[in-house]
Amino acid sequence: MKTIKLKEAIEILTPKAFSATIKPVSWHCNLRCTYCYYLDKEQIYSDSYNIMSHEILEECIKQYLDCNNSSSVCFTWHGGEPLLAGIDFFKKAVELERVHNRQNKKIENSIQTNGTLLTEEWCRFFKSNGFLVGVSIDGPKSVHDTYRLSRGRLSAFEKTIVGIELLKKFEVDFNTLSVVSRASEGRGKEIYNYLKSIGSGYMQFLPAADYVYSNGCGEPAAWSVSAEGYGRFLTDIFDEWIVRDVGEVFVQLFDLTLAAFAGMEATVCAYRERCGENIAIEHNGDIFSCDHFVYPKYKIGNICKEGLNAALVSAEHVRFGLNKSYTLPKECLRCEYLFACRGECPKHRHLILDDGEKKFLLCEGIKMFYKHSAPYMESMARQLIG
Numbered sequence: 479m480k481t482i483k484l485k486e487a488i489e490i491l492t493p494k495a496f497s498a499t500i501k502p503v504s505w506h507c508n509l510r511c512t513y514c515y516y517l518d519k520e521q522i523y524s525d526s527y528n529i530m531s532h533e534i535l536e537e538c539i540k541q542y543l544d545c546n547n548s549s550s551v552c553f554t555w556h557g558g559e560p561l562l563a564g565i566d567f568f569k570k571a572v573e574l575e576r577v578h579n580r581q582n583k584k585i586e587n588s589i590q591t592n593g594t595l596l597t598e599e600w601c602r603f604f605k606s607n608g609f610l611v612g613v614s615i616d617g618p619k620s621v622h623d624t625y626r627l628s629r630g631r632l633s634a635f636e637k638t639i640v641g642i643e644l645l646k647k648f649e650v651d652f653n654t655l656s657v658v659s660r661a662s663e664g665r666g667k668e669i670y671n672y673l674k675s676i677g678s679g680y681m682q683f684l685p686a687a688d689y690v691y692s693n694g695c696g697e698p699a700a701w702s703v704s705a706e707g708y709g710r711f712l713t714d715i716f717d718e719w720i721v722r723d724v725g726e727v728f729v730q731l732f733d734l735t736l737a738a739f740a741g742m743e744a745t746v747c748a749y750r751e752r753c754g755e756n757i758a759i760e761h762n763g764d765i766f767s768c769d770h771f772v773y774p775k776y777k778i779g780n781i782c783k784e785g786l787n788a789a790l791v792s793a794e795h796v797r798f799g800l801n802k803s804y805t806l807p808k809e810c811l812r813c814e815y816l817f818a819c820r821g822e823c824p825k826h827r828h829l830i831l832d833d834g835e836k837k838f839l840l841c842e843g844i845k846m847f848y849k850h851s852a853p854y855m856e857s858m859a860r861q862l863i864g
Contacts, residue, residue: 495548496755496790499556499769500538502530502567504761507559509592509634512625513657513686513701515825516558519772523760529563530761532570534782538759539571540578541786543585550584556769561595565603572607588612590655592626593641594634601648611652612682613642617662617669624661625701639676646677653680660686660700663707666714674727682730683712687826687839696828698839705839709846716851724858735851738818739859748823754799757789765789767798770825807835815848 505519530538543551553575555568568589575585588610604611616622619635628634645652654673656662662669673681685708688699698704703711712731719729734749747756747768758769763781766772776798779789789795806821809831813819821827822844827836838844 495546496757497552497554498538498542499554499756499758500530501556501558501758501760501769502535502560502563503558504528505558506562507557507592508562508594508628509559510627510629510631511657512627513659513688513699515688515770516772522772522774523762528761529567530763534761534763535567535571536574536578537763537781539574541781543575543578543581543583545787545790546583548583550586552586552588555587555589557590559592559595560589561591561600565600568603586610590614591641592634592638593645594637596641596644598644598648601644601650604645604650605648609650611645611650612655613638613645613652614655614657615642615673615676616656616659617665618672621661621665621669625657625659642676652678653682654678655682655684658683658685658703658708658711660703660707662711663703664710666711667718670715670718674723679726680728680730683715685826685840685843687828689828689839698828703840703843705841705843706846707843708840709843709850712843712847713850716847716854720851720854731847732851735818735848736855736858736862739852739855740862741859744820749818749820751803751820752799753802753824754795757795767795768825770823771798805836807831807837808833809835810837810841813845815845818848819844 504523505516507514510517539553542553553571572587579585587607590612591614593613593615603609614626615638616626619633622635622638623633626634642652656669656673670681686699686702688702689696690699715729716732719727719732730746734744734746737744738749744750747753754767756768758766758772759781760766760772764777765779765781765786766776767778768776776794778792778795779785802821802824805824810816810821819838822838826838826840828839829837829841831837
């Protein structure tokens with residue numbers, strides 16, 4: 479393994495442009511999705527319900543704009559359920575973005591919501607301020623209700639659909655995010671066509687690839703999609719998309735795969751060579767290297783103490799970024815699709831190999847998709863690069 483000095487690593491990893499996922503209400507949510515990766519943050523932030531203060535909000539916005547060496551900056555609001563912060567919180571955020579945009583950067587805002595709290599007032603606000611709204615919906619009701627229920631284990635599906643209809647009524651830009659779980663297996667084409675039918679023109683499909691541990695032993699969680707099920711889910715959607723919807727409907731993984739075949743760098747951290755360009759900022763200003771690693775050992779500072787710039791160049795953050803590629807198993811290094819997958823997200827590396835190394839739990843599934851789509855991707859990439 480090549481040795482990189484810390485100074486070199488900082489130069490390599492300190493991003494000229496980076497993104498931040500901001501958690502204004504931390505883990506708090508009006509739903510209780512079985513597979514939610516953020517619910518266990520209640521153990522870390524177990525204090526009473528709290529919304530990010532205006533003082534911390536201002537520091538987040540000011541420092542994010544100042545530290546980001548880019549002409550365009552996107553604020554990503556996430557949860558939990560960020561709408562619980564209230565509309566006045568986001569009106570203040572937009573005001574502070576204007577106040578602290580001293581370099582006249584292009585500012586964008588995106589927010590991820592389960593859609594159940596959307597109202598006409600929210601939609602007017604999003605439309606007038608150019609927000610992109612991501613709606614979490616796993617597919618038709620029978621799929622959605624398997625793991626995405628309220629705290630009382632009741633369906634919230636109809637409320638989500640009402641929210642989507644409001645977004646369409648007020649012409650708010652929105653996309654959909656669907657968790658690919660055990661309930662999704664064998665239903666890829668059905669889910670894809672359902673999402674199209676409710677007006678989604680841009681879809682993200684994120685796999686549930688979790689392990690649960692008992693007495694030191696781990697096994698895939700009951701809700702996790704199988705590797706074969708994940709691969710078939712993707713190929714079934716691809717076969718529908720490639721015939722009917724190229725250029726009309728956009729699927730994030732398909733876009734990323736095409737970019738990889740065209741020799742372009744991925745825009746999503748899970749498919750980049752290194753981690754560290756998508757930090758998380760909690761409601762109390764704590765900064766973490768990634769919003770999937772919000773645990774004490776990955777805390778790299780606080781927005782009101784060490785500050786954002788110091789956190790980005792901290793030794794802990796640099797090591798976190800390097801570890802993605804440095805801990806790739808030898809099997810991944812020999813894989814013909816490493817240029818596209820890059821080992822996927824480290825949070826999904828649960829599959830233990832004979833030599834003790836860990837790889838992506840759904841590796842065989844995504845390789846199935848790459849092999850299936852490769853001839854089409856190669857053809858489209860040639861057209862793309864001329």
